[in-house]
Amino acid sequence: AQKITQTQPGMFVQEKEAVTLDCTYDTSDPSYGLFWYKQPSSGEMIFLIYQGSYDQQNATEGRYSLNFQKARKSANLVISASQLGDSAMYFCAMRERGSQGNLIFGKGTKLSVKP
Amino acid sequence: NAGVTQTPKFRVLKTGQSMTLLCAQDMNHEYMYWYRQDPGMGLRLIHYSVGEGTTAKGEVPDGYNVSRLKKQNFLLGLESAAPSQTSVYFCASSWDAGRTGELFFGEGSRLTVL
Numbered sequence: 190a191q192k193i194t195q196t197q198p199g200m201f202v203q204e205k206e207a208v209t210l211d212c213t214y215d216t217s218d219p220s221y222g223l224f225w226y227k228q229p230s231s232g233e234m235i236f237l238i239y240q241g242s243y244d245q246q247n248a249t250e251g252r253y254s255l256n257f258q259k260a261r262k263s264a265n266l267v268i269s270a271s272q273l274g275d276s277a278m279y280f281c282a283m284r285e286r287g288s289q290g291n292l293i294f295g296k297g298t299k300l301s302v303k304p
Numbered sequence: 305n306a307g308v309t310q311t312p313k314f315r316v317l318k319t320g321q322s323m324t325l326l327c328a329q330d331m332n333h334e335y336m337y338w339y340r341q342d343p344g345m346g347l348r349l350i351h352y353s354v355g356e357g358t359t360a361k362g363e364v365p366d367g368y369n370v371s372r373l374k375k376q377n378f379l380l381g382l383e384s385a386a387p388s389q390t391s392v393y394f395c396a397s398s399w400d401a402g403r404t405g406e407l408f409f410g411e412g413s414r415l416t417v418l
Binding site: 193198222224226232233234236239241280282288289290291292294295296297 | 335352
């Protein structure tokens with residue numbers, strides 16, 4: 190079974206609108222971390238946001254926020270006020286306790302922002 | 305501020321040839337990782353290291369070897385390249401293997417095996 194599932198291979202959003210990228214995860218470990226990375230067409234992996242399993246508040250970083258629903262094992266990324274530069278692949282990833290720091294990645298969602 | 309540097313950035317090999325990818329980080333991180341990225345597959349862990357002199361297998365280790373002789377360097381070797389190893393390879397490092405501590409990635413190395 191996949192540990193990280195991103196069900197949207199591709200999405201379109203109009204510039205200046207908000208968009209939600211879905212991510213569900215599967216773990217029996219009560220202690221875990223969830224990460225989102227952006228990969229633009231240039232190829233580098235850019236860290237966006239982190240949410241810990243014990244964190245009470247949803248994480249926010251500028252225009253990025255993480256909608257963390259622990260009971261549903263969901264960690265959706267919300268991008269507000271989309272910009273053309275947000276067009277990229279977005280990867281959800283999870284780190285479990287005892288994983289020696291390794292991140293398990295989903296297959297990604299390609300976001301395209303339309304002018 | 306170099307961060308994580310991978311060399312080479314691009315390489316074309318013939319089947320059966322060998323090569324080494326070098327990853328260097330200047331952040332004094334203990335943990336280093338090699339991933340491969342294939343279309344539609346996300347990133348998959350090949351090998352990793354939790355400190356100088358240590359290495360361990362990840363999810364897809366077959367056909368690869370690694371070494372971590374110095375803390376700042378993590379080498380990925382292909383002894384006899386196969387077309388199935390055509391991929392983009394990413395090195396990453398981290399200061400923390402706990403729940404927090406993001407991975408810092410290199411820019412990637414695109415390898416084509418003919």
